[in-house]
Every structure is written in structure tokens, then in C-alpha cells.
Amino acid sequence: MTKGLASTGFALATSPEWVDEILLRGAGDEVCLHSGGPIDRAALRRMVAHRQARLAEAGLRAGGSLALRLPPSTAYVANLLAGWRIGAQVSLLDHRLTAFEVDLALRRLAPQVVVEPGRVTSGPLSAFAEVEEQVTARDGRPAATPHAVIQFSSGSTGPSKVIGRTAADLVAEVERYTRIDGVPLPGERIVVLASMVHVLGLVGALLYGLHAGVQIRPPDRLTGDSVLDAVAAEPTPATVLGVPFHIGLLASVVDPPTLPQLKRMTTGGEAVPAATAAAFTGKYGVPLGNMWGMTEVGVIATDLFGEHRPALTPAPGLAVVERDGELLVSRPESPYVGLSDPDRWADGWLRTRDAGTVDPATGLVTVKGRLDSQVSVGGLKVDLTEVEATLAELPGVVAAVVLHDDVITAYAQLDAPATAASVQAALATRLAAYKRPRRLHVLDALPRTTTGKLVRDRSVLRQAVAR
Amino acid sequence: MSAENPPDRDDILAMLASLDGRPAHDVPELIESMELAWLVHQVEQRYGVRMELDSGQYGRMTTVSGAADVLREVIGMPDEHFRD
16 A cells, blocks of 8 residues: 555555556666657656656645646656656646636646646647646645546536546556557557547557557657658657547658558547548558547557458457447446446446447447537547537627537627627637637527527528528 | 749638548638648648748747748748758
8 A cells, every 4th residue: 555645635546656667667778758869767767756856845745636737748747657656646637728727627626736837848739848847836635536647528518527547447458458469569669649648648658658668759740741750760660649630641741751660550539531541551551540448448449450440349358338329338436536427337337428339249349429519629529518608608698509510610699799709719718729619600699499499400500600 | 832832821721621621611710739730731741841930930820811921931931941
């Protein structure tokens, strides 16, 4: 058990030594991360120790609570591992959230220490930011649960859900990766394009890579040429890990060089159109792997050889079943913190809210899209009800409907003096850019049914705009 | 668009539209972060160069009009902003 716990805090399910045993162990001269230059394990251990001292100086103790609001960066990696090594619970906040969203989250989480970017010196296309972090001690609460990591999911019926995962659960997912055929092997590289703040990049690249001795190598920038440069930079085999957007980047590179190092590209986050997959494999001649997972569980099913697209094989140790058209995944405990919701988790089964089927003969799983109002924007999950509720609560908004019509599209009925511009400006302070409506249509009156309910039919709303 | 002339507003709309195959007239004026990466990538592919932009220039590329202005400056002065 963890030693020296704060009296009111919880013991983590696994002692903080798991960070050393599972992630940081290995030869000191082995390059484990590449950001601006090679970083070997000895250097990473020094970075983590340095952050650990700073966090301890700010008052963080075993059983305490830390929030990271950092873009993917060495600072993020080092603070995350340092927080875990202390034995603290670490909450991950996407750096793109607005100050308003961060305030809400911090009020809810009440972390004792927050690490935020003081100065970011890299450009917006950087896959790994250059950050000088700022450590702030707050009058927060110690960890209230035994989870090692806390993340948010966009809430479909109210505020975001708080998702907790124990160290044991993270270790189990890392172990699950080691048993999946087609993952990068020790001595190879992962060119990571997916954000390490979210589960695919966090566990699929960072934690698995550190554990398995696979070098984690973000490209300099998120452009096609930079990704290929990162692949070409060393002779060892490289797997590119990203979301479907990144397939498009690589598929549209004009005359890419021959890259014998490129072993595979794997994406998660959303379905890949067949034409996009064909364009990629036609150009590069390597497998395009597919993964399905969720923040609550991590990786659930994969098709890393692109043999069954769009079907997937459940990851070792996980069971997936179909019930009334919805996919459920085995999970021994509810992942939701402070929420007892049998509608989401009951009796060891988590409702994924994804529609799908399980082939009774092969066990292959096919995901057929969301059953709720969640959409994926570049691999990031956005719940349209959160967007609509935020819009509807703004001053001057009489009624609002938000739906996904290629892009997040809002229809609003306003009272003077509110205007489209004032509403957009207000939304920009309350919602991260990726959640905001890309189109806002202001109507004199939103279409309603005879009983007064707002009409959500795309064609009716489009016609109302066209009038 | 030719490789000699900087991309104009219509070229930029067409490049952004190619991200997901929507019609160019349906592309919103605001450019979000993933679209910005796509646009820079597309320009680099068309011109066969790597663009080196500063934070101020990136900051102005949040609208289609702003992006047209920045690309006009950058492609007009390639030595300062391109790396082969």
C-alpha cells in the first residue's frame, strides 16, 4: 500500500512504485521519447524527479490531487509521471478548454495543485508544445477516490461526466496492448499524432511506449511532410498513431518518399470512410489499422491489420456484447466518479452508447455510430446537448437547436440587442473552439411542432434558413 | 491556383473544402485548429515547400480572409518564410 497518505485522502489502488516498475524501468541510455532531440530514460527520470520536487514543494503529497492543464509536451509527460510517482491523483484537462470551462472543472475537482502553461513558445501546428509550466498551490481537497487519473467526458444529459481510472486499470490496459497482435514492438517507434491528454495517445502511445521500450516520437508539426520526416528520421520500424484526419494528411502528400521504416498506421476516435482507407493503403502499401475505445475503458477492440474493416476483434481480456442494438463492454467497476447511474453501468457491464453488432460466429464487433448526441470532431468527443445548453443559457437567446450537419450547426432565435456576433463572442468564452458551432443561423422564430416543441429535423431547419 | 501566385480566397475555400469533400461555398469563414493544419499542409504540398510562420501570422489565420492575407505576404516573400 501507499505510504504516508494524507489522512483524508484515499490510498491509490496500486502503490506509486508502479510508475518506476511499469513505465520508467529500463536502460538509462535507451531513447524513450523524442522531442526536439532524443530523450533517454535517464534524462526522463531526471525530468520526472525535478517535477516531483516542484510539486512536493507546492504541497502535493501521496493521496493528494493534481490537475494538469498542459498541451502534449515533455512538461506534460514529466508532470504526469511525477504526480503519479508522488502517489497523487492526476486530473487531465484539455489545454483547449476556455477559462470558463476550466473554472467549472476546477471548482468540481478542487485540486490542491494545478500545473498550467506559463509561456508556450511553439506554434499551433506543433505536435509537442514547448511549454514553461506554472505550478500553483490551491486550497483544494485531497483525492476523494482511489483513481490515479481523472478525465472528463462530454455529458449528454447535463454536466460532463467525471471518469476515474485506477493505476491497476491503466496497467491492465498497458498489458492488454502487449497482447494485441500488430502493436509496435520493443525497439520500434510510435510516431504519435493523437493527443497524449486523451486515452488513445495517453495509453496507446505514452504508457504503452514507455512500458514496452517503444520510442515515442511526435513529429515537429502536424503536417504530412513532417509526419513522414519523423518516420524517416531513424531506421527502426515506425507506426503512425492518430485519428482519421491524419490519414487524410498522409494520403494527400504528393509523391511521398519510399519509407521502408513505415510499418503501419493506426487510427481511433471515429470511423474511417472506405475511400480514405483505400487512398492511404494505395499510396503507402502498409496496413491501416483501426481501433475502437473510450475514455472509460481505453482500447476495446482492434483490427490492426485492416483485415476486417470495419469489424474489430475485442482486445484480450475484454468481452463485448450487443444488447438491444447497443454495444456493452465488460468492466468490473463503474468508471464514473460521484455518480451512480445504472443506465450507464450495471452488473459489470458498461453501456458504450455506440450502436453495433457482434457476429455470433466470429465474435467480430462492428460499431455503427452513436446512439446519443455525441459527435467526434477530429477525434475529440463533443456532446451536442452540452453545446445546445450552453447556447440556450446565453443572454438574449430565446431558443436554440444544435445539431451535426457535416459540422456543428446552431439555429438560434434571439432577442435584441443580442446578435449573431455577440452570441458567437459569448460562446467563445464558454466553449472550447472544437465544441463551438461552425455555423450559426439566426432565425426570427425557430420552427416548432404543433405542441410547441422545437423541431430538430435538418431539412426543416435548412428550409427555414433558406426562406 | 498556380505555383507562382499566392492562393486567393477561392483557392483557400477549395483547399478547406477538400478536407471533407463539402462544397466550397459551404465552408465556414472561421478556421479552427485542425483546418489550419490542413490548410498549411495543402499549401506546402502545392508549393513544395515548408512554411515557417510566426505566432502572429498563425493568429491571423483564424478566418479565410486572414489566411488569404497571410499567404499573400508569405508567398510574396518566400525567402523569409519557406524552408526547402
